Amino acid sequence: EDQVTQSPEALRLQEGESSSLNCSYTVSGLRGLFWYRQDPGKGPEFLFTLYSAGEEKEKERLKATLTKKESFLHITAPKPEDSATYLCAVCGGSNYKLTFGKGTLLTVNP
Amino acid sequence: NAGVTQTPKFQVLKTGQSMTLQCAQDMNHNSMYWYRQDPGMGLRLIYYSASEGTTDKGEVPNGYNVSRLNKREFSLRLESAAPSQTSVYFCASSGTGKITLHFGNGTRLTVT
Numbered sequence: 001e002d003q004v005t006q007s008p009e010a011l012r013l014q015e016g017e018s019s020s021l022n023c024s025y026t027v028s029g030l031r032g033l034f035w036y037r038q039d040p041g042k043g044p045e046f047l048f049t050l051y052s053a054g055e056e057k058e059k060e061r062l063k064a065t066l067t068k069k070e071s072f073l074h075i076t077a078p079k080p081e082d083s084a085t086y087l088c089a090v091c092g093g094s095n096y097k098l099t100f101g102k103g104t105l106l107t108v109n110p
Numbered sequence: 111n112a113g114v115t116q117t118p119k120f121q122v123l124k125t126g127q128s129m130t131l132q133c134a135q136d137m138n139h140n141s142m143y144w145y146r147q148d149p150g151m152g153l154r155l156i157y158y159s160a161s162e163g164t165t166d167k168g169e170v171p172n173g174y175n176v177s178r179l180n181k182r183e184f185s186l187r188l189e190s191a192a193p194s195q196t197s198v199y200f201c202a203s204s205g206t207g208k209i210t211l212h213f214g215n216g217t218r219l220t221v222t
Contacts, residue, residue, distance in 0.1 A: 004152075032209050043114075043200050043213030044153070087153070091209045096141060096160065097168065098211060100153040 002027045002092050004101035012107045013078055021073040021104045023088030033071050034098065035064050036087040044087055078108045112136050114214035116201050122220045123191045131186040131217050133201030141204045142184035143211065144168075144176060146197040153200065159184055191221045 005024045013019055025033065032051055036044035048057045050066040057064050061082065063074040073086055085105045089098040117132045135142065144156040145168075155168030157176040165176050173195060175187045184203075188195060198218050202211040 034210065036213075041215070043202075043215045044211075046210055046212065049210055089153075096204065096209050097143075097155055097158065098209070100145075102150065102152040 002090055002099040004088055004090055004099055006086075006088050006101035006104050008104060009102070010105040010107070012109065013075075015079055015108055015110050016077050018074070018076045018078070020075070021086055021088075021106070023071040023073070023101055024069060025071070025088070025090045026069075027090045027092035027099075029092050031091045031093070033066055034089040034091070035062075035071070035073055036089065038085045038087055038103070047086075075106070078106075080108045080110050082106065083108045114201055114203055114212055116199075116214035116217050118217060119215070120218045122222065123188075124222055125192060127191050127221075128187070128189050129191065129219075130188075131199055131201075131219075132183070133185065133214060134183045135201075135203040135212070136182065137203060137205070137212065138181070139203035139212070140181070140206045142178065143202040143204075144174075144184070144186045145200045145202065146170065147200060147216075148197050156186065156199075191219075193221045195219065196221045 003026045007022045035047040038044045048064040053068045085103045087103045089100040114135045140161045143158040145153045159165045159178040162181045198216045200216045202213045
Protein backbone atom coordinates (compact mmCIF):
# COMPACT_ATOMS: atom_id res chain seq x y z
CA GLU A 1 0.00 0.00 0.00
CA ASP A 2 1.31 3.41 -1.00
CA GLN A 3 1.94 5.83 1.86
CA VAL A 4 2.73 9.53 1.99
CA THR A 5 3.76 11.50 5.08
CA GLN A 6 4.19 15.26 4.98
CA SER A 7 6.02 17.39 7.52
CA PRO A 8 5.65 19.72 9.20
CA GLU A 9 1.86 19.87 9.50
CA ALA A 10 2.06 23.65 9.70
CA LEU A 11 4.84 26.16 9.04
CA ARG A 12 4.85 29.86 9.73
CA LEU A 13 7.48 32.01 7.98
CA GLN A 14 8.32 35.65 7.76
CA GLU A 15 8.33 37.16 4.29
CA GLY A 16 11.72 36.45 2.73
CA GLU A 17 12.54 33.58 5.12
CA SER A 18 13.37 30.54 2.97
CA SER A 19 12.46 27.02 4.09
CA SER A 20 11.55 23.51 2.90
CA LEU A 21 8.57 21.20 3.15
CA ASN A 22 9.11 17.45 3.32
CA CYS A 23 7.21 14.57 1.73
CA SER A 24 8.30 11.05 2.66
CA TYR A 25 6.80 8.22 0.67
CA THR A 26 6.70 4.46 0.21
CA VAL A 27 5.43 3.12 -3.09
CA SER A 28 5.85 0.05 -5.22
CA GLY A 29 7.16 1.25 -8.56
CA LEU A 30 6.96 5.03 -8.54
CA ARG A 31 5.17 6.38 -11.59
CA GLY A 32 5.15 9.96 -10.39
CA LEU A 33 5.31 12.22 -7.34
CA PHE A 34 3.09 15.28 -7.42
CA TRP A 35 2.97 18.60 -5.61
CA TYR A 36 -0.25 20.57 -5.44
CA ARG A 37 -1.15 23.91 -3.89
CA GLN A 38 -4.57 24.35 -2.27
CA ASP A 39 -6.04 27.71 -1.29
CA PRO A 40 -8.94 27.89 1.21
CA GLY A 41 -12.25 26.99 -0.40
CA LYS A 42 -10.60 25.88 -3.64
CA GLY A 43 -9.55 22.64 -5.26
CA PRO A 44 -5.90 21.55 -5.41
CA GLU A 45 -3.89 23.28 -8.14
CA PHE A 46 -1.16 21.30 -9.87
CA LEU A 47 2.43 22.50 -9.36
CA PHE A 48 4.93 19.78 -10.30
CA THR A 49 5.37 16.16 -11.30
CA LEU A 50 8.67 14.38 -10.55
CA TYR A 51 9.33 10.98 -12.06
CA SER A 52 12.74 9.77 -10.91
CA ALA A 53 15.30 10.31 -8.16
CA GLY A 54 17.55 13.27 -8.81
CA GLU A 55 14.95 15.17 -10.79
CA GLU A 56 14.31 18.83 -9.93
CA LYS A 57 11.69 21.29 -11.15
CA GLU A 58 11.27 25.00 -10.50
CA LYS A 59 8.48 27.52 -10.76
CA GLU A 60 8.99 31.06 -9.52
CA ARG A 61 9.99 30.80 -5.83
CA LEU A 62 9.30 27.05 -5.63
CA LYS A 63 11.71 24.21 -6.34
CA ALA A 64 10.82 20.53 -5.98
CA THR A 65 13.41 17.78 -5.62
CA LEU A 66 13.12 14.00 -5.42
CA THR A 67 15.10 11.16 -3.86
CA LYS A 68 14.17 7.49 -3.62
CA LYS A 69 12.46 8.04 -0.27
CA GLU A 70 11.38 11.67 -0.11
CA SER A 71 10.69 14.89 -1.91
CA PHE A 72 11.32 18.45 -0.79
CA LEU A 73 9.51 21.59 -1.80
CA HIS A 74 11.94 24.45 -1.29
CA ILE A 75 10.47 27.93 -0.98
CA THR A 76 12.94 30.75 -1.59
CA ALA A 77 12.20 34.25 -0.26
CA PRO A 78 8.48 33.54 0.18
CA LYS A 79 5.80 36.20 -0.12
CA PRO A 80 2.43 36.35 1.69
CA GLU A 81 0.72 35.15 -1.50
CA ASP A 82 2.58 31.85 -1.14
CA SER A 83 0.43 31.10 1.91
CA ALA A 84 -1.57 27.94 1.17
CA THR A 85 -1.72 24.24 1.96
CA TYR A 86 0.78 22.23 -0.05
CA LEU A 87 -0.16 18.64 -0.87
CA CYS A 88 2.13 15.81 -1.93
CA ALA A 89 0.85 12.70 -3.74
CA VAL A 90 2.33 9.58 -5.30
CA CYS A 91 1.20 7.20 -8.01
CA GLY A 92 2.69 3.74 -8.08
CA GLY A 93 2.32 0.39 -9.78
CA SER A 94 0.20 -0.08 -12.85
CA ASN A 95 -2.80 2.03 -11.89
CA TYR A 96 -3.65 5.69 -12.22
CA LYS A 97 -4.67 6.31 -8.63
CA LEU A 98 -2.95 8.95 -6.52
CA THR A 99 -2.33 8.62 -2.77
CA PHE A 100 -2.19 11.97 -1.01
CA GLY A 101 -0.48 13.15 2.14
CA LYS A 102 -2.32 15.28 4.68
CA GLY A 103 -0.62 18.47 3.58
CA THR A 104 1.48 21.26 5.07
CA LEU A 105 -0.26 24.53 5.90
CA LEU A 106 2.17 27.35 5.05
CA THR A 107 1.60 30.84 6.38
CA VAL A 108 3.88 33.66 5.27
CA ASN A 109 3.63 36.81 7.36
CA PRO A 110 4.46 40.21 5.85
CA ASN B 111 -11.41 27.42 -20.00
CA ALA B 112 -13.85 26.10 -17.39
CA GLY B 113 -11.82 22.93 -16.66
CA VAL B 114 -13.66 20.82 -14.07
CA THR B 115 -17.02 22.17 -12.88
CA GLN B 116 -18.82 20.86 -9.81
CA THR B 117 -22.37 21.55 -8.70
CA PRO B 118 -23.66 22.42 -6.21
CA LYS B 119 -20.98 24.34 -4.30
CA PHE B 120 -22.73 23.88 -0.96
CA GLN B 121 -25.40 21.48 0.29
CA VAL B 122 -27.02 20.66 3.62
CA LEU B 123 -28.85 17.36 3.97
CA LYS B 124 -30.69 15.62 6.75
CA THR B 125 -29.75 12.08 7.68
CA GLY B 126 -31.39 9.65 5.29
CA GLN B 127 -31.88 12.11 2.43
CA SER B 128 -30.38 11.42 -0.97
CA MET B 129 -28.58 13.65 -3.43
CA THR B 130 -26.38 13.60 -6.50
CA LEU B 131 -23.19 15.61 -6.88
CA GLN B 132 -22.52 16.62 -10.46
CA CYS B 133 -19.17 16.96 -12.21
CA ALA B 134 -18.35 17.92 -15.77
CA GLN B 135 -15.02 18.50 -17.53
CA ASP B 136 -14.36 20.20 -20.84
CA MET B 137 -10.76 19.04 -21.38
CA ASN B 138 -11.65 15.86 -23.32
CA HIS B 139 -10.12 13.77 -20.54
CA ASN B 140 -10.76 10.04 -20.41
CA SER B 141 -10.40 9.46 -16.66
CA MET B 142 -12.44 11.02 -13.87
CA TYR B 143 -12.30 10.69 -10.10
CA TRP B 144 -14.21 11.49 -6.93
CA TYR B 145 -12.29 12.30 -3.74
CA ARG B 146 -13.40 13.40 -0.32
CA GLN B 147 -11.32 15.66 1.93
CA ASP B 148 -11.69 15.64 5.70
CA PRO B 149 -9.66 17.54 8.31
CA GLY B 150 -6.61 15.51 9.33
CA MET B 151 -7.33 12.79 6.74
CA GLY B 152 -6.15 14.22 3.45
CA LEU B 153 -7.78 13.44 0.13
CA ARG B 154 -9.21 9.93 -0.17
CA LEU B 155 -10.40 8.32 -3.40
CA ILE B 156 -14.06 7.25 -3.42
CA TYR B 157 -14.55 6.04 -7.01
CA TYR B 158 -12.88 6.52 -10.33
CA SER B 159 -13.66 5.97 -13.98
CA ALA B 160 -10.70 5.14 -16.19
CA SER B 161 -12.76 5.65 -19.32
CA GLU B 162 -16.34 6.14 -20.46
CA GLY B 163 -18.41 3.11 -19.48
CA THR B 164 -16.15 1.90 -16.67
CA THR B 165 -16.12 2.63 -12.95
CA ASP B 166 -14.08 1.20 -10.07
CA LYS B 167 -14.06 1.49 -6.31
CA GLY B 168 -11.41 3.52 -4.56
CA GLU B 169 -10.36 3.59 -0.93
CA VAL B 170 -13.69 4.63 0.66
CA PRO B 171 -16.63 3.61 -1.62
CA ASN B 172 -19.18 2.53 1.00
CA GLY B 173 -22.36 4.61 0.97
CA TYR B 174 -21.74 6.01 -2.52
CA ASN B 175 -22.63 5.17 -6.10
CA VAL B 176 -21.33 6.71 -9.29
CA SER B 177 -22.41 7.08 -12.89
CA ARG B 178 -20.19 7.95 -15.84
CA LEU B 179 -22.92 9.52 -17.92
CA ASN B 180 -20.70 10.27 -20.92
CA LYS B 181 -17.09 11.30 -21.49
CA ARG B 182 -17.67 14.72 -19.93
CA GLU B 183 -19.80 13.90 -16.88
CA PHE B 184 -19.24 11.80 -13.75
CA SER B 185 -21.79 11.96 -10.94
CA LEU B 186 -21.63 10.82 -7.32
CA ARG B 187 -24.79 9.74 -5.53
CA LEU B 188 -25.50 9.42 -1.84
CA GLU B 189 -28.57 7.20 -1.49
CA SER B 190 -29.08 7.67 2.26
CA ALA B 191 -26.85 10.37 3.68
CA ALA B 192 -25.17 9.89 7.07
CA PRO B 193 -23.37 12.45 9.27
CA SER B 194 -20.10 10.60 8.55
CA GLN B 195 -20.46 11.75 4.94
CA THR B 196 -20.08 15.39 5.96
CA SER B 197 -17.05 16.40 3.94
CA VAL B 198 -15.74 18.37 1.00
CA TYR B 199 -16.06 16.40 -2.23
CA PHE B 200 -13.70 16.99 -5.15
CA CYS B 201 -14.02 15.77 -8.69
CA ALA B 202 -10.91 15.47 -10.82
CA SER B 203 -9.97 14.38 -14.32
CA SER B 204 -6.86 13.29 -16.19
CA GLY B 205 -5.96 12.80 -19.83
CA THR B 206 -5.23 9.55 -21.65
CA GLY B 207 -2.03 8.01 -20.33
CA LYS B 208 -1.59 10.93 -17.94
CA ILE B 209 -1.64 10.76 -14.17
CA THR B 210 -1.73 14.49 -13.43
CA LEU B 211 -5.12 15.31 -11.92
CA HIS B 212 -7.06 18.50 -12.58
CA PHE B 213 -9.49 19.32 -9.78
CA GLY B 214 -12.76 21.18 -9.50
CA ASN B 215 -13.41 23.58 -6.62
CA GLY B 216 -15.42 21.12 -4.58
CA THR B 217 -18.86 20.60 -3.07
CA ARG B 218 -19.12 21.29 0.64
CA LEU B 219 -21.66 18.85 2.07
CA THR B 220 -23.06 18.88 5.60
CA VAL B 221 -25.29 16.06 6.84
CA THR B 222 -27.19 16.80 10.05
